[in-house]
Structures are given as structure tokens and as C-alpha cells.
Amino acid sequence: MKITQENTSTLAWEKGDGLLPCIVQDARSGQLLMQGFMNQEALEHTLKAKQVTFFSRSKARLWTKGESSGNTLDLVDISADCDLDSILVLANANGPTCHKGTTSCWNDAEQSNYSFLAELERVLESRKGADPDSSYTAFLYQKGIKRIAQKVGEEGVETALAATVQDLDELKNESADLLYHLIVLLQASNLSMSDVIDVLKQRHTK
Secondary structure, X not given: OEOOOOXXXXXXXXXXXXXXXXXXXXXXXXXXXXXXXXXXXXXXXHHHHOEOEEEEOOOXXXXXXXXXXXXXXXXXXXXXXXXOOOXXXXXXXXXXXXXXXXXXXXXXXXXXXXXXXXXXXXXHHHOOOOOOOOOHHHHHHHHOHHHHHHHHHHHHHXXXXXXXXXXXXXXXXXXXXXXXXXXXXXXXXXXXXXXXXXXXXXXXXX
8 A cells, every 4th residue: 555644544553552664675776775663653754754764662762764874765655565564665775774884784685686787877877977097987978978879889789699699698798788888878868777667667557
């Protein structure tokens, strides 16, 4: 169930003596970031402020993630499970989520391939404006969209040729090169993989 300001009271608060577990998931990568607990007041504050807020059991008060560290969680979406006794938050993280300085409180867990793709996109985005001598990615951004688009075209042809001759190792390598340069091209155009996925979602519903 999608949670709104109007239906927060319908959750099964009595099951947890007023507190329900809340899992936070990265809205872009799908990576699990942390777990906390919310009471109804924390949930309503999260919806109103668009900043993920929990009820701290140790402090016995509302606690907005990042209130001291600055590593806040910007709310994207929030929903309850089928039993209305647990909460799932999709958020954009501003810095590390875990108090130990890692991206996730499950930082040792194996990262899914799709989560890695989102992490790669973040790294490539961070290279915009960097010294061109510091990395190949920064060098590409400095050369501009025309050069980046040329590289996408070149890698696309090489990927197609590898597939044509059924050189599977080369196909994997060229596909990786193509995907990398495509992400750089999107970033240089102030777009992201999410924008492309939104188009695919729209097509999927037709």
C-alpha cells in the first residue's frame, strides 16, 4: 500500500506497540541501506519534510537521519507491506548511510549486478568537472558530447561485429565498453540511466 498523509493511521501500529520496522532502499540502485523504526509521528514527519525520520529507541525521540552528520535521506517513495506492519522507503542518499561511513549497513553483503551499475553511474557522474589528466572519464567530459557520441558509435559497431562472428568474450568486452560510454554520454547530456528506464517502463505498460 502506498502511504500518504491521509492513511498513516491505517497501519498496524498495535502489532509493534506503536513502532514498525522501516527498511530504506536506494531509489536508484535498489541497494538496501539501513533499517530503523518509525512511529506514526515519525512517518508523518517523513512525508511532510521529505526527509527520512525515525523514532530513536535509545534517544526516545524523533531522529531525522543525518541531522548531525549531514548524510540525509531524501524521500522518493514510501509504502507498507501487505500486512501493514512494515514500511519500505525509497530514498536518495546524501553521503554514506551507515554510521561507520559505508554506503549501506549491509556493506559486506554481495552487491547485485544492477546495484553495481548504479554505483558506477555515480562514480562517472562525480568525474564531471574533474582534471582531464586525472582519469579517462574526466578526459572524455572535457572533450565534449561530440567526441563522447563518436565513441558510443564506435563501440556500438564493435559490439555488433563481435556478435556477428560469435566471439562471446569479445562481445562481453565490447558491450562493457559500449555501456560505459553510453552512461558517460547520458551524464554529459544531464541525463541518467533512470531517465532511460522510465521510457522503458512507459513502453512496457503499452
